[in-house]
Amino acid sequence: MLRILRQIFRTGIVTEPLPPEEEAKIELVGARLEESVKRVFAGSLTIRQVDAGSCNACELEIHALNNSIYNCERFGITFTASPRFADMLLVTGPVSVNMAIALKRTYDAMPPPKLVVAVGDCGYNGGIFGKSYASLGGVANVIPVDAYIHGCPPSPSVLLSGILEAVGARRLSIGK
Amino acid sequence: MTDTLHRALVADLRESNIIELPQGGATALRVPLPYFVRSAEVMKTAGARLAAEWGVDETPFGNGFAVWAAYNLGTEYLLVTAALDAAKPAFGTLTGQYLAAFRFERQIMSLMGLTVKGHPDPRPWIKHEDWPQDAYPLRKTCDASAPMPRVEGTYQWIPAVGEGVFEIPVGPVHAGIIEPGHFRFQAVGEKILNLEARLGYVHKGIEKRFESLSWQDAAKLAGRVSGDTTVAHALAYAMAVESAAGCAVPPRAQWLRGLLLERERMANHLADLAALCNDVAFAFGYYQFWNLRETMLRMNKTLFGHRLLMDAIVPGGVSVDLAEGAKEDIALEIHGVIAEFKRLMEIYDDNASLKDRLYGSGVFPQSAAFDLGVVGIAARASGQGLDARLQNPFPPYDTVVPKMHVLHSGDAHSRGWVRVEEVRDGARLIAEILAGMPTGATSAPLTAPAAGSAGFSAVEGWRGEILCWVQAGPDGGINRCMVRDPSAVNWLALEQSIKQDMVPDFPLVNKSFNNSYSGNDL
Ligand code: SF4
Numbered sequence: 007m008l009r010i011l012r013q014i015f016r017t018g019i020v021t022e023p024l025p026p027e028e029e030a031k032i033e034l035v036g037a038r039l040e041e042s043v044k045r046v047f048a049g050s051l052t053i054r055q056v057d058a059g060s061c062n063a064c065e066l067e068i069h070a071l072n073n074s075i076y077n078c079e080r081f082g083i084t085f086t087a088s089p090r091f092a093d094m095l096l097v098t099g100p101v102s103v104n105m106a107i108a109l110k111r112t113y114d115a116m117p118p119p120k121l122v123v124a125v126g127d128c129g130y131n132g133g134i135f136g137k138s139y140a141s142l143g144g145v146a147n148v149i150p151v152d153a154y155i156h157g158c159p160p161s162p163s164v165l166l167s168g169i170l171e172a173v174g175a176r177r178l179s180i181g182k
Numbered sequence: 183m184t185d186t187l188h189r190a191l192v193a194d195l196r197e198s199n200i201i202e203l204p205q206g207g208a209t210a211l212r213v214p215l216p217y218f219v220r221s222a223e224v225m226k227t228a229g230a231r232l233a234a235e236w237g238v239d240e241t242p243f244g245n246g247f248a249v250w251a252a253y254n255l256g257t258e259y260l261l262v263t264a265a266l267d268a269a270k271p272a273f274g275t276l277t278g279q280y281l282a283a284f285r286f287e288r289q290i291m292s293l294m295g296l297t298v299k300g301h302p303d304p305r306p307w308i309k310h311e312d313w314p315q316d317a318y319p320l321r322k323t324c325d326a327s328a329p330m331p332r333v334e335g336t337y338q339w340i341p342a343v344g345e346g347v348f349e350i351p352v353g354p355v356h357a358g359i360i361e362p363g364h365f366r367f368q369a370v371g372e373k374i375l376n377l378e379a380r381l382g383y384v385h386k387g388i389e390k391r392f393e394s395l396s397w398q399d400a401a402k403l404a405g406r407v408s409g410d411t412t413v414a415h416a417l418a419y420a421m422a423v424e425s426a427a428g429c430a431v432p433p434r435a436q437w438l439r440g441l442l443l444e445r446e447r448m449a450n451h452l453a454d455l456a457a458l459c460n461d462v463a464f465a466f467g468y469y470q471f472w473n474l475r476e477t478m479l480r481m482n483k484t485l486f487g488h489r490l491l492m493d494a495i496v497p498g499g500v501s502v503d504l505a506e507g508a509k510e511d512i513a514l515e516i517h518g519v520i521a522e523f524k525r526l527m528e529i530y531d532d533n534a535s536l537k538d539r540l541y542g543s544g545v546f547p548q549s550a551a552f553d554l555g556v557v558g559i560a561a562r563a564s565g566q567g568l569d570a571r572l573q574n575p576f577p578p579y580d581t582v583v584p585k586m587h588v589l590h591s592g593d594a595h596s597r598g599w600v601r602v603e604e605v606r607d608g609a610r611l612i613a614e615i616l617a618g619m620p621t622g623a624t625s626a627p628l629t630a631p632a633a634g635s636a637g638f639s640a641v642e643g644w645r646g647e648i649l650c651w652v653q654a655g656p657d658g659g660i661n662r663c664m665v666r667d668p669s670a671v672n673w674l675a676l677e678q679s680i681k682q683d684m685v686p687d688f689p690l691v692n693k694s695f696n697n698s699y700s701g702n703d704l
Pocket residue numbers: 059060061062063064098099100125126127128129133134157158159160406409
C-alpha cells in the first residue's frame with residue numbers, strides 16, 4: 007500500500023504534461039467543451055461507442071481518452087455500456103455488412119437527441135476498405151451522422167476537438 | 183533453415199509425386215490431390231504444426247482451384263499444395279490430423295466455396311446467415327464491388343440441454359470500447375459449461391480487397407488488417423512481396439523494421455497490462471501502465487510521424503529514418519519507461535487482489551495448446567516454445583536474439599507475465615538494435631513480382647506469429663494475398679480455457695488473450 011501511495015505521489019498529476027501546442031489544443035477543446043456540454047447536456051455527455059467494422063486502431067485512440075493524460079471525465083464525458091443512457095453515438099470503421107443491423111439497433115435504442123459522430127477516414131467514406139460486398143462504406147450510409155472526425159486514426163486530442171464540434175453544432179440547432 | 187519436413191515428405195510420397203514450385207520465403211511443394219491428406223499425416227508424424235490452410239482461385243492461370251497448407255517445425259516452414267478441379271473443387275479434410283484445420287476449412291468452404299470432404303462442422307464461418315448461400319467472395323467470378331443481397335437464414339448454435347442449463351448471449355456490441363463479436367455461454371449457475379464464439383462481424387473483405395490494389399497500395403491495407411499490429415502486418419506483407427520479387431532490402435531498413443516491431447510490441451504489452459489491471463478493478467495499475475504506453479506513442483509521433491507507426495513499413499524498406507539525436511531520445515525514453523516499469527512491477531507482483539484474480543483463471547492446458555496449434559503469447563504461457571522471431575530469424579534477429587520466455591501454468595497470470603518479460607526484453611532488444619544500426623539506404627526499389635511467382639513470410643507480431651502469402655497473377659498484379667493473424671488460431675484457445683471458470687471471470691480471461699477481431703474476420 008505504501009508503495010502504491012509513493013508511486014502515486016511520484017507520478018503526480020500527469021493530466022496534460024504535454025508539449026505546449028498539444029496542451030493548448032486540449033485545453034481549448036476542454037474549456038469550450040465543458041461550457042457547451044454544461045449547457046446542452048447538463049454537465050455530462052454520455053457516449054456509447056460502437057465499432058462497426060474498424061481495424062481497431064480507432065478504438066485504441068478513443069480508449070486513450072480515458073487515460074490520466076487526456077482524462078476526458080474532467081469535461082463530464084463518460085462512456086456508457088447502454089445506448090439507453092447515451093447522448094452520443096461514436097462510431098468507428100466502415101460499416102461492415104455483418105455489423106449494419108447491430109449498429110442500426112444501437113442507434114434505435116438511443117433516446118433523442120441521438121448525436122452521431124463518425125470517427126476516422128473509414129467512418130467518413132469507408133477509408134481504405136471502401137465499399138464492397140462486405141463493407142457499406144461510411145457510417146452515413148446506415149445511420150444519420152452529425153459530425154466527422156477525420157484521421158487514420160485521429161489522435162486523442164483531435165478526437166476531443168471533434169466531439170466538441172459535434173456538441174456545439176447540436177447546441178445551435180437546439181437553440182433555434 | 184532446416185529441411186526435415188521436406189525430406190520426410192519426399193521419403194514418404196516419393197520424388198516423382200512432388201513438384202517444387204517457384205516460391206520465395208519458404209519451400210512450396212505440389213502433391214497430387216489424393217496425397218494432400220497423406221502429406222498432413224506425414225507432417226504430423228514429423229512433429230510439425232499446421233500453421234495455415236487456404237484456398238486459391240487459379241482460374242486466371244487457366245487452372246482450377248488450389249488448396250494450400252503451411253507447416254512449421256523449428257526454423258522450417260513448408261508449404262504443401264494440391265490442384266483442385268475447376269468445376270467441382272473438393273479435397274479431404276485435415277481435421278483428422280490437425281484441430282487447427284477446423285476453422286481454416288470452415289473459412290475456405292464459406293468464402294472460396296471449396297468442398298471439404300469429411301469436415302465435422304460445415305456451418306458457415308465469417309459468412310453470416312443472411313448472406314446468399316452461393317456468395318463466395320474469394321472466387322474470381324464474384325464481383326467484389328457489387329453490394330450483396332441479404333437473405334433469410336438462421337445460425338445453428340451448438341445446443342446444451344439439461345436441468346438448470348441456461349444460455350447467456352453476449353454481443354456483438356460489447357460493454358466497453360472494444361471490437362464486436364458474439365459469445366454464447368452455456369452455464370449452470372455461475373459455472374460455464376461451454377462457450378461458443380461467433381465472429382465475422384468486422385469482416386470487411388480485406389483479402390478480396392488486396393486483389394484490386396497495386397503492390398505498393400496494398401501495404402497500407404496490410405497495415406490495417408489489425409490496427410494495433412500495424413507494423414507486424416505491414417512487415418509480413420512487405421516480406422512476402424519482397425521474397426516473391428527477389429527484392430533485397432538494405433540492412434538499415436531491416437534493422438529499422440526490427441526497431442519499429444519491438445516498439446509496437448512494448449507499447450501493446452503495456453496497454454494489455456493496463457487492461458488486465460482494469461479488469462480486476464486495480465485502477466492504479468491501469469492508469470500507470472497506460473501512462474507508459476502513452477510515452478511511447480508520443481515518441482513514435484515525434485520520431486516517426488505516427489503514434490501507432492502506420493505506413494512506416496513499405497515494400498522494399500521503410501518510409502522513416504532516425505533523425506539526428508533520435509537514438510539518444512529513444513535511449514532516454516526507454517530508460518525512463520523501464521525505471522517506472524520496475525517500480526510498477528514490484529507493486530503488481532505483490533498485490534493480493536491481482537494475484538487472486540489472475541492466478542488459476544482461464545487455464546489453457548499445455549496439451550490443448552499443442553493440439554490447437556496456438557501461437558504467440560498464448561502458446562508461450564502454455565508451455566509451447568514458439569516465437570517466429572526465432573523460427574524465421576530475419577535480420578536483425580539473426581544477431582540480436584530475442585529471449586523466449588515460456589511458462590507452463592497457462593492461466594491469465596502467465597499470459598500477463600509473458601508480456602512482462604517481453605517488455606523487459608524489448609528494452610534490451612531496442613538498445614541492441616540501436617547500437618548495431620547499420621548505415622546506408624532505408625529502402626530499395628521494388629520490382630513487381632513476376633507473373634505466377636509467390637512469396638511467404640512469418641513475422642512475430644506482439645500477439646504472435648503472423649503469416650502472409652502472396653501470389654502474382656498472370657497480369658503481374660495480386661492474384662491472392664492470404665493473411666493469417668494469430669487470432670485466427672488463438673480464438674479457439676479462449677473457448678477451451680474458460681470451461682472451468684465462472685461467467686464473471688470471462689472479461690478478464692478474454693483480455694488475457696486479447697485476440698483481434700479485425701485480424702480474425704479480415
Ligand atoms: S480510420 Fe484508419 S485507424 Fe480508423 S478504423 Fe479506419 S483504417 Fe483503422
